[in-house]
Amino acid sequence: MFTKRYWLLFSGQSLANLGDVFYVVAVVSAVYVSTESAFYTGVVPILFVAAQTISGLMAPLLFRRVTLAGALIASQALKTVLLGLFALFLAYASALDQQLGTGKLILVFFFVFANAFLDGWATPARNALVPSLVPRDGLVRANGLMATSDQTLQFAGWAAGGLLVALLGYADVLWGTFFAYVVATIAVWPLGKRRGKQAVESGRNDTETMDNAPTGADQDKAPQSWTTGWRLIRNRRPLRLLVQMEVLEGLSGAVWMAAILLPYVHTVLGQGEEWWGYINAAYMLGSVAGGAVVLAVADRIRSRLLTAVLAGTLFSGMITLLFGVSSWTWSALVLSFALGPFYQLQQVAKQTMIQEESPADSLPLVLSAKGTLDSVTFGLSVLIMGGVADLAGVRAVYILAFALLGISAVVGMALRRNGQLSARAETK
Known part of the structure; x- marks a missing residue:
């Protein structure tokens, strides 16, 4: 029922979601171990909410200029680069003194905010892509499969993430997350290619296929704006x-x-x-x-x-x-x-x-x-x-x-x- 492009989206996002859980577990562990402060540790989820709120407000500006697939790929690729730099930074800080001073902690919070900001593009782009990749009568099943994957990986990720951090340390878990992000980026990369005649695979005509069509005012549709x-x-x-x-x-x-x-x-x-x-x-x-x-x-x-x-x-x-x-x-x-x-x-x-x-x-x-x-x-x-x-x-x-x-x-x-x-x- 589902096209190859849907399965690319599904597999890439599933791997990225699992990496996200490991990333959060590792970051919370790093902040707590280094500061032993419940306050600083509590700042992490607050930054996630704040960053995704701002990102959600700005996402329409991005969607007017790039395709949905382009936004999703850019989000995942930039998160991968950012996480690689973050892992290097924490490995360097850990090798020096095992502690995060005020300046280093601010930099950690910057990485957390930036990663969550980039993630704010991904969710609406993913959910908007799904209807264009499956037949209309398969939409409930496609959404259900995505939701089941999200919940399963959340459950497995939180259980395994805590265990992995305890066994390997947060630095190694972050490197593992980085490689998961790399594979996730490779998986979604083909979504950025023009579909051409493949648009008919999903049972929709070209005007209904939105994953590679710009979503802005350059379309022959009603003008769109940030609002x-x-x-x-x-x-x-x-x-x-x-x-x-x-x-x-x-x-x-x-x-x-x-x-x-x-x-x-x-x-x-x-x-x-x-x-x-x-x-x-x-x-x-x-x-x-x-x-x-x-x-x-x-x-x-x-x-x-x-x-x-x-x-x-x-x-x-x-x-x-x-x-x-x-x-x-x-x-x-x-x-x-x-x-x-x-x-x-x-x-x-x-x-x-x-x-x-x-x-x-x-x-x-x-x-x-x-x-x-x-x-x-x-x-x-x-x-x-x-x-x-x-x-x-x-x-x-x-x-x-x-x-x-x-x-x-x-x-x-x-x-x-x-x-x-x-x-x-x-x-x-």
Whole structure:
């Protein structure tokens, strides 16, 4: 069903994602070992969010000037070069004194910021490329396969990354990540070649094939600008409602972060830190299983995208509520595992709907705008949920998350009630 070009994208991005996990584990380890400071270590994820937010805002300017494949290749190639320089720098610093002084630490943070900034191009470019590389009836399966790969590699990467850092040290793990980036760059490089007659492989005509067509105003389409994606989200009711759902769900997302889960494990379950690891592992395994289920029933989901979104959102909310009010340790594991499939179901279906509801030439601009909102929403979620936990207790956080997911489901119902879905999204 899928073309060679899709498999190149899939394999390259899978390897890059695995490298990204190892990179984060190694950097966090390097900063903590050198500074023994929780504050400096906490700066790393903040830099990731800030850099990807800025990158998402600037991505439309890039997409107007280069192809989607070109943006993806440039991102991966520059990240590879940057990581090679970073690995050399840390090896040099380690050989001298095993510590990172203030000046060296600032340089480390610069590398972290730059890498995350470049990564901000890759996600919208990847997700915008997928519809042009597969037949329309294979879009759910293609998105599901990408999502399953992401979750599987996240699970394996975090588990293996910590072990590798403990056994080999962060410097060797960074070098391993560098070589993974090199292979990932080689894998996606052919996507930059002109397709020519190969465009028909995906079952679409040339005007529908966007991976090598510039996405800017030089096309024979409506002029585009930096604000095009934002305006489409604002003016197209289906897109606006879908993004509103994403924002509401994003605001609830921090309940699964360490800052909330650890107090939950201690105060509600009465367990030690190891149960935090068990709960995370159960969720990741559930997400992998959920991705496999989505792939198995992709054809059914294809004709019921909105139903899948609503069902996934509602059940995610119910599971979140039960998780928060339960005090039984084993139920926490079961519920954490059960959350994974429903989260995957609604995410894959929603991603497909956004792809189909967006004009093909403006899809990367819509996704970059959405990515920026996702990053900002995540930061707000951490602040809001942390404040609620301090003021009202950790259980209240999960009740609030349930309420947000319930509101999200109500917003989704407006799509069906008002018949807002396009003919493409209703195709069976």
